[in-house]
Amino acid sequence: MTMEEKLMKKLSSGSLDFEAYFSEKALEMKASEIRELLKLVEAGDVISLAGGLPAPETFPVETIKKIAVEVLEKHADKALQYGTTKGFTPLRLALANWMEKRYGIPTSKVEIMMVAGSQQALDLIGRVFINPGDIVVVEGPTYLAALNAFKYYGPEFISIPMDHDGMRIDLLEEKLEELRKQGKKVKFVYTVSTFQNPAGVTMSLERRKRLIELAREYDFIIVEDSPYAELRYSGEPIPPIKHFDDEGRVIYLGTFSKILAPGFRLGWIAAHPHFIRKMEIAKQAVDLCANTLSQVIAWKYVEDGYLDEHIPEIIEFYRPRRDAMLEALEEFMPEGVEWTKPDGGMFIWVVLPEGIDTKLMAEKAISRGVAYVPGEAFFAHREVKNTMRLNFTYVPEETIREGVKRLGEVIREELEALKG
Numbered sequence: 487m488t489m490e491e492k493l494m495k496k497l498s499s500g501s502l503d504f505e506a507y508f509s510e511k512a513l514e515m516k517a518s519e520i521r522e523l524l525k526l527v528e529a530g531d532v533i534s535l536a537g538g539l540p541a542p543e544t545f546p547v548e549t550i551k552k553i554a555v556e557v558l559e560k561h562a563d564k565a566l567q568y569g570t571t572k573g574f575t576p577l578r579l580a581l582a583n584w585m586e587k588r589y590g591i592p593t594s595k596v597e598i599m600m601v602a603g604s605q606q607a608l609d610l611i612g613r614v615f616i617n618p619g620d621i622v623v624v625e626g627p628t629y630l631a632a633l634n635a636f637k638y639y640g641p642e643f644i645s646i647p648m649d650h651d652g653m654r655i656d657l658l659e660e661k662l663e664e665l666r667k668q669g670k671k672v673k674f675v676y677t678v679s680t681f682q683n684p685a686g687v688t689m690s691l692e693r694r695k696r697l698i699e700l701a702r703e704y705d706f707i708i709v710e711d712s713p714y715a716e717l718r719y720s721g722e723p724i725p726p727i728k729h730f731d732d733e734g735r736v737i738y739l740g741t742f743s744k745i746l747a748p749g750f751r752l753g754w755i756a757a758h759p760h761f762i763r764k765m766e767i768a769k770q771a772v773d774l775c776a777n778t779l780s781q782v783i784a785w786k787y788v789e790d791g792y793l794d795e796h797i798p799e800i801i802e803f804y805r806p807r808r809d810a811m812l813e814a815l816e817e818f819m820p821e822g823v824e825w826t827k828p829d830g831g832m833f834i835w836v837v838l839p840e841g842i843d844t845k846l847m848a849e850k851a852i853s854r855g856v857a858y859v860p861g862e863a864f865f866a867h868r869e870v871k872n873t874m875r876l877n878f879t880y881v882p883e884e885t886i887r888e889g890v891k892r893l894g895e896v897i898r899e900e901l902e903a904l905k906g
């Protein structure tokens with residue numbers, strides 16, 4: 487029993503039937519398996535390649551300190567007050583300009599609403615777009631927290647496999663055609679288009695363009711979740727899908743979590759004003775407005791050019807860690823194991839030979855001093871068992887190397903056992 491369970495038991499023995507009061511929806515909710523797994527890791531001397539956290543060394547503490555003082559001296563009236571639901575206007579304008587400059591998305595074409603992290607955007611999208619039974623297309627694998635956010639609203643997920651160029655748009659097209667024959671339609675396609683979490687892959691330029699064409703042809707919208715695009719360690723930048731959108735079909739999600747600090751709890755939605763308006767009304771009921779102090783500090787961070795200065799520093803910090811993991815995989819993984827070679831982001835996706843169940847293997851790996859996230863939970867229908875996600879941003883190069891070495895040994899033994 488975990489500490490938490492013991493406490494719950496102690497508190498509930500001989501008293502109310504607490505469960506009886508929950509709504510049906512609440513009874514369906516489950517804790518994220520990853521968080522549960524990470525609790526085990528905290529306990530011992532385990533190298534964790536399981537987390538999804540940015541490295542705290544990349545947080546621009548001195549800059550934030552300086553800006554925070556300035557904000558409190560000059561803008562306390564705004565920074566400590568309630569704000570409008572859409573967000574602090576100077577920040578929204580600064581972000582619109584920044585997106586125009588970096589991604590070629592004309593400011594005239596989008597409206598921006600600030601949210602409490604992209605996670606809130608995912609929930610608002612669920613509220614505003616999903617009727618029970620609506621078809622939502624996701625990547626296989628996809629971002630677990632998005633599945634959980636959408637699930638609450640009762641969609642039917644369709645999972646489209648990926649390869650090294652992201653979502654297999656040819657398979658999506660087949661699926662769309664099949665659905666059309668049944669008189670069915672997709673409500674939206676959710677994609678983490680660049681340096682995907684968990685797979686680390688990026689949707690190719692051709693596929694981005696084709697996806698937009700399909701959206702028009704089959705009349706669906708696209709949710710483009712893009713927290714990692716700025717963290718590119720090699721290769722040439724590719725414009726976001728939103729760049730190719732001239733109808734307003736793409737809802738773009740940005741966040742400060744990976745380019746400033748997740749503790750700000752600040753992200754943004756860039757979309758057609760009509761879509762923003764409805765999400766704004768939904769957000770009013772949720773939390774009135776995003777954290778104003780965070781917003782005013784983030785405004786200075788963008789407006790005064792700190793963001794553009796800081797991004798290359800994060801890249802320089804993470805690149806050697808990515809390289810270290812790729813090298814270690816090359817050196818320590820047994821034959822038959824494959825992995826992605828991401829140009830950016832925070833994750834590498836590992837595919838083991840069929841027959842190995844990474845969820846069953848996880849406990850053994852932890853007992854041998856290394857943790858990863860079993861891939862199963864990243865699939866909408868848990869259809870794949872032999873994959874895992876590795877994070878390379880949180881621990882230093884030497885530790886990554888040792889972690890991958892331990893992992894290689896565990897996998898080798900599993901393979902032997904499978905043969906034997």
Ligand SMILES: *Cc1c(COP(=O)(O)O)cnc(C)c1O
Pocket residue numbers: 602603604605606629678683711712713740741742743744748752753
């Ligand atoms: C980290 C991450 C986010 C960011 O979420 P926040 O709520 O903004 O911290 C969004 N989407 C994906 C796929 C992520 O990996």
